[in-house]
Amino acid sequence: MNILILGSGGREHALAWAVKQNPKCDRLIVAPGNAGIAQIADCASLDIEDGGAVAVFAEENAIDFVIVGPEAPLAAGVADRLSDAGVAVFGPSAAAAQLEASKHFTKEICEAAGAPTAAYAHFTDPDAARAYVKEHGAPIVVKADGLAAGKGVVVAMDVATAMSAIDDMFAGAFGGAGAEVVIEEFMEGEEASFFLLCDGETVLPIGTAQDHKRVGEGDTGPNTGGMGAYSPAPVLDDEVAQKALDEIIKPTVAEMARRGMPYRGVLYAGLMIKDGQPRLVEYNVRFGDPECQVLMMRLGAQVLDLMQAAAEGRLADARVNWADDHALTVVMAANGYPGSYEKGTAIGGLDALEESSFAMCFHAGTQSSDEGIVASGGRVLNVTARGATLKEARDQAYAMVEQIDWPGGFYRTDIGWRALR
Numbered sequence: 001m002n003i004l005i006l007g008s009g010g011r012e013h014a015l016a017w018a019v020k021q022n023p024k025c026d027r028l029i030v031a032p033g034n035a036g037i038a039q040i041a042d043c044a045s046l047d048i049e050d051g052g053a054v055a056v057f058a059e060e061n062a063i064d065f066v067i068v069g070p071e072a073p074l075a076a077g078v079a080d081r082l083s084d085a086g087v088a089v090f091g092p093s094a095a096a097a098q099l100e101a102s103k104h105f106t107k108e109i110c111e112a113a114g115a116p117t118a119a120y121a122h123f124t125d126p127d128a129a130r131a132y133v134k135e136h137g138a139p140i141v142v143k144a145d146g147l148a149a150g151k152g153v154v155v156a157m158d159v160a161t162a163m164s165a166i167d168d169m170f171a172g173a174f175g176g177a178g179a180e181v182v183i184e185e186f187m188e189g190e191e192a193s194f195f196l197l198c199d200g201e202t203v204l205p206i207g208t209a210q211d212h213k214r215v216g217e218g219d220t221g222p223n224t225g226g227m228g229a230y231s232p233a234p235v236l237d238d239e240v241a242q243k244a245l246d247e248i249i250k251p252t253v254a255e256m257a258r259r260g261m262p263y264r265g266v267l268y269a270g271l272m273i274k275d276g277q278p279r280l281v282e283y284n285v286r287f288g289d290p291e292c293q294v295l296m297m298r299l300g301a302q303v304l305d306l307m308q309a310a311a312e313g314r315l316a317d318a319r320v321n322w323a324d325d326h327a328l329t330v331v332m333a334a335n336g337y338p339g340s341y342e343k344g345t346a347i348g349g350l351d352a353l354e355e356s357s358f359a360m361c362f363h364a365g366t367q368s369s370d371e372g373i374v375a376s377g378g379r380v381l382n383v384t385a386r387g388a389t390l391k392e393a394r395d396q397a398y399a400m401v402e403q404i405d406w407p408g409g410f411y412r413t414d415i416g417w418r419a420l421r
């Protein structure tokens with residue numbers, strides 16, 4: 001079959017790498033892709049948020065299955081346009097993608113489903129929002145309602161920070177995403193991510209992971225898109241996962257179906273876990289990046305069969321073949337990230353890497369140039385390894401990191417510390 005993957009990050013390189021190993025995959029096209037993806041697939045330039053253009057491209061290229069990587073095309077209705085055109089697609093409808101695209105929507109679903117999450121209130125007026133913060137005090141969490149590229153959340157440890165977050169959001173710091181604001185209770189605990197495939201009705205867990213959002217060692221400094229991840233996450237053990245399934249995920253999926261917007265695709269539940277009790281922080285309607293890289297390393301080629309089963313409503317009969325292993329990924333980012341950073345710095349040593357199903361250097365922001373591969377984004381490489389233990393996976397990943405010669409980049413040296421401590 002001919003497969004089209006939409007996206008250009010490390011997540012999409014890992015998806016392409018796993019899908020490509022499946023014997024069912026004949027031709028693989030990734031739009032727009034990156035320099036690493038170009039080594040294993042055809043890359044095409046395409047406006048991936050334009051559903052009409054994606055549907056025409058799929059028809060012209062005899063595509064049998066489209067896998068949507070990021071959230072923006074989903075929120076823009078690309079899966080709907082493909083379904084209308086009769087092209088099989090992995091990813092939710094725009095209506096179902098509201099689980100990520102609107103925090104207020106998600107809160108309402110949780111309320112209707114009885115899913116444990118932070119207490120909240122929703123505001124379209126800054127004075128009412130300020131009064132609420134005054135009444136409840138800090139710590140408190142202020143969120144822009146819409147998609148804000150992961151930057152629309154302020155965890156305020158004092159009232160003044162919360163007040164200025166409210167002012168910023170209503171003043172348009174996040175564009176349309178800040179015209180509505182959700183304010184919620186601060187939850188304590190340890191965060192972990194739970195990934196599930198859904199076919200509208202059935203839910204199939206495909207792994208747990210923990211991200212490292214802060215830029216600095218020991219989880220310090222500003223937030224990033226994620227500086228590393230590992231899977232599985234010990235804090236999300238079988239017992240906690242079962243609770244999350246029974247109390248949060250299954251009731252959510254049932255509520256979505258009841259509202260006539262069945263959820264199909266991957267559901268990424270961000271959970272806060274305290275004393276063995278999970279509560280929902282947020283949903284995302286796509287794989288995490290870099291969490292996807294560790295999941296793909298553990299799942300391999302079967303992920304294509306599972307994604308097809310999700311798209312076709314066959315998950316009730318699907319099984320995941322688990323290896324009792326661990327995977328870890330180290331993100332290499334351009335110096336200066338998440339602030340301003342230089343583009344175009346040369347990356348050496350990539351050709352000599354010994355890549356295998358146990359160790360891969362997935363590309364995120366890279367480009368080919370006359371001088372070889374250069375950095376073209378903030379997060380640039382995701383060095384990923386798998387092992388019998390987490391320590392083995394970590395040692396293997398860092399051994400590969402050391403073979404990469406990139407003076408223009410940096411990485412955290414403590415990925416996995418919570419699980420290894």
Ligand code: AMP
Nearest residue numbers: 118141153155184185186187270281282
């Ligand atoms: P979100 O974009 O909703 O994932 O929020 C970004 C980050 O803010 C989360 O990963 C958490 O670390 C933190 N966060 C969000 N909501 C809360 C909350 N209610 N309590 C504590 N931390 C939160």
Ligand code: GLY
Nearest residue numbers: 225226288289290
């Ligand atoms: N790594 C966090 C995310 O993908 O949202």
